[in-house]
Amino acid sequence: MIEFSNVSYVYGKHTPFERAAVNNVSFKIEDGLVTGIIGHTGSGKSTVAQLMNALLTPTSGKVLLDGADINASREISYKTRFKVGIVFQYPEYQLFEETVEKDIAYGPTNMGLDETEIKRRVEMAADFVGISKEILKSSPFELSGGQKRRAAIAGVIAMEPKILVLDEPAAGLDPRGRSEILGRLTKYRQGSDKSIVIISHSMEDVAEYSDRILAMNDGGILCSGTPSEVFSHYDELCRSGLALPQITNIMNLVMKKCKERGIPFDNSAASFFTVDDAYKYLAQRLELKSEEGGNTVC
Amino acid sequence: MLKDITLGQYFPGNSVIHKLDPRIKIILTIFYIVIVFSAKSLASFGVVAILTLALIFVSKISFVTILKSLKPILFIMIFTAVMNIFWTSGENVLFSFWKITVYSEGVRFAILMVLRLVLLISGTFVILTYTTSPVALTDAIERLTKPLSKIGVPTHEFAMMMSIALRFIPTLIEETDKIMCAQKARGADFETGGLIHRAKALVPILIPLFISSFRRADELAAAMECRLYHGGDGRTRLKVLKLEARDYIVSLIFIAILAAVILVNTQFEALI
Numbered sequence: 089m090i091e092f093s094n095v096s097y098v099y100g101k102h103t104p105f106e107r108a109a110v111n112n113v114s115f116k117i118e119d120g121l122v123t124g125i126i127g128h129t130g131s132g133k134s135t136v137a138q139l140m141n142a143l144l145t146p147t148s149g150k151v152l153l154d155g156a157d158i159n160a161s162r163e164i165s166y167k168t169r170f171k172v173g174i175v176f177q178y179p180e181y182q183l184f185e186e187t188v189e190k191d192i193a194y195g196p197t198n199m200g201l202d203e204t205e206i207k208r209r210v211e212m213a214a215d216f217v218g219i220s221k222e223i224l225k226s227s228p229f230e231l232s233g234g235q236k237r238r239a240a241i242a243g244v245i246a247m248e249p250k251i252l253v254l255d256e257p258a259a260g261l262d263p264r265g266r267s268e269i270l271g272r273l274t275k276y277r278q279g280s281d282k283s284i285v286i287i288s289h290s291m292e293d294v295a296e297y298s299d300r301i302l303a304m305n306d307g308g309i310l311c312s313g314t315p316s317e318v319f320s321h322y323d324e325l326c327r328s329g330l331a332l333p334q335i336t337n338i339m340n341l342v343m344k345k346c347k348e349r350g351i352p353f354d355n356s357a358a359s360f361f362t363v364d365d366a367y368k369y370l371a372q373r374l375e376l377k378s379e380e381g382g383n384t385v386c
Numbered sequence: 387m388l389k390d391i392t393l394g395q396y397f398p399g400n401s402v403i404h405k406l407d408p409r410i411k412i413i414l415t416i417f418y419i420v421i422v423f424s425a426k427s428l429a430s431f432g433v434v435a436i437l438t439l440a441l442i443f444v445s446k447i448s449f450v451t452i453l454k455s456l457k458p459i460l461f462i463m464i465f466t467a468v469m470n471i472f473w474t475s476g477e478n479v480l481f482s483f484w485k486i487t488v489y490s491e492g493v494r495f496a497i498l499m500v501l502r503l504v505l506l507i508s509g510t511f512v513i514l515t516y517t518t519s520p521v522a523l524t525d526a527i528e529r530l531t532k533p534l535s536k537i538g539v540p541t542h543e544f545a546m547m548m549s550i551a552l553r554f555i556p557t558l559i560e561e562t563d564k565i566m567c568a569q570k571a572r573g574a575d576f577e578t579g580g581l582i583h584r585a586k587a588l589v590p591i592l593i594p595l596f597i598s599s600f601r602r603a604d605e606l607a608a609a610m611e612c613r614l615y616h617g618g619d620g621r622t623r624l625k626v627l628k629l630e631a632r633d634y635i636v637s638l639i640f641i642a643i644l645a646a647v648i649l650v651n652t653q654f655e656a657l658i
């Protein structure tokens with residue numbers, strides 16, 4: 089579990105370019121869950137991510153991993169990086185080895201694991217993100233953008249971190265690549281107490297894959313909780329430049345129209361955050377209707 | 387982190403010195419060096435010192451900054467002073483012990499040399515480095531070296547290369563920072579171990595950096611070509627350099643100071 093207690097971070101302290109990126113935030117990332125972090129551009133999401141594994145040291149406040157301060161000493165900070173793995177925004181720019189295989193092995197090698205274990209992890213990670221055997225042997229610079237992204241994510245997964253933090257893992261991918269990567273990633277924690285943090289601009293992605301959501305605004309926390317709790321703060325989200333998932337908006341609209349015309353519509357429609365849920369509900373309704381004799385469709 | 391390094395050391399400002407035409411500034415810098423080297427007595431150094439102080443005052447650059455700029459040459463200053471004190475021979479013995487004799491000429495010479503260094507550095511920094519943006523500087527260099535293009539020297543291309551390089555330094559630093567963070571997140575360690583270990587640890591940073599630099603260069607070249615960039619011939623500029631009254635006035639002041647220094651040199655030679 090990661091716990092932030094009154095953490096602030098200021099970039100370029102004591103220079104003319106001083107800028108507070110995170111202001112006195114406190115929250116917890118619970119084990120075994122997928123936490124989504126949303127927020128407008130420049131709200132401090134990436135900064136929070138880097139604070140989680142001691143790449144940045146808080147200007148004030150403490151970051152605790154399982155109750156211990158991760159910035160207590162250089163040694164502890166270094167060890168933390170193997171427990172909290174971060175995949176950066178546009179991670180494909182960090183690839184450097186001759187082959188994808190060697191690149192994925194970079195993290196585990198730094199951990200000082202033995203060769204068989206490294207090999208096992210590389211295979212596991214490659215398999216996990218969907219990288220084939222041939223790609224493993226090729227140079228990372230010959231791959232397409234999406235494949236590079238996968239290779240870079242595999243490089244972090246191979247360290248088998250307890251907490252996997254992904255900064256915009258799906259940005260710039262096609263829809264299929266998006267859902268494939270996100271779907272695979274959320275499987276990462278299955279059958280273990282591993283947790284995942286996904287930072288994203290896409291409400292749809294966050295709504296679909298997260299158990300908990302943390303909404304940030306201007307370096308502070310706007311609200312947090314389960315998706316339905318967070319998305320019920322509709323006005324606040326809108327004011328800080330965020331929005332509800334599209335499907336939730338549509339369902340709300342449909343619900344309103346139906347009620348205006350006196351057509352019964354379940355109030356729970358307001359808490360459909362994924363297309364799947366909405367579809368199931370609507371399909372069910374439509375079938376019901378057709379059995380009743382094909383009345384007007386909502 | 388890397389970001390903390392200030393590059394180019396340009397302090398944006400609004401003073402007369404900031405506003406001077408960069409071409410004039412380059413010429414004045416050379417002129418200033420001539421003035422400093424013309425000064426031969428303490429009195430004439432006094433004149434130069436007044437000029438330098440006036441420049442600092444007008445430019446509103448703080449004295450602390452000036453002192454900081456002198457730090458790197460502290461060693462050279464001490465070295466020069468020591469050399470001059472002990473190895474200059476003259477007539478008036480100040481004191482002597484063991485095999486070493488110190489002459490008053492030596493002390494005087496040491497003071498002059500150190501003064502010269504201090505004035506040289508602080509003056510040129512105030513006129514050029516601290517108050518001229520790198521872009522203005524390359525612009526001015528291009529204009530001043532333009533006659534050379536007549537004999538085939540690609541001055542415009544050099545200037546363009548220089549300004550592109552300057553433009554991309556901050557980008558490169560930011561990028562290095564990012565890649566370093568990404569590799570650190572995978573357990574890279576740049577701070578411990580021996581020299582070879584540390585050099586090896588740089589490979590995961592340098593390779594992505596080179597690759598993205600090449601990519602960026604490609605993209606920039608394509609973008610420039612798309613906008614029909616074709617070299618310096620017939621190219622007009624966004625900011626046309628034009629001499630103003632202040633450029634002439636400051637130049638005249640500098641000429642007057644040189645005259646004053648030469649005059650003081652000859653008239654007050656007797657005065658130390």
Ligand SMILES: Nc1ncnc2c1ncn2[C@@H]1O[C@H](COP(=O)(O)OP(=O)(O)OP(=O)(O)O)[C@@H](O)[C@H]1O
Nearest residue numbers: 099100107109127128129130131132133134135136
């Ligand atoms: N290396 C840096 N140096 C100085 N300021 C920075 C740096 N990185 C970020 N900032 C500033 O800190 C603030 C928060 O940035 P951060 O990258 O955490 O935002 P973000 O929420 O990740 O944005 P995005 O959605 O665009 O990725 C921004 O205002 C940014 O200008």
Ligand SMILES: [Mg+2]
Nearest residue numbers: 133134177255
């Ligand atoms: Mg970010």
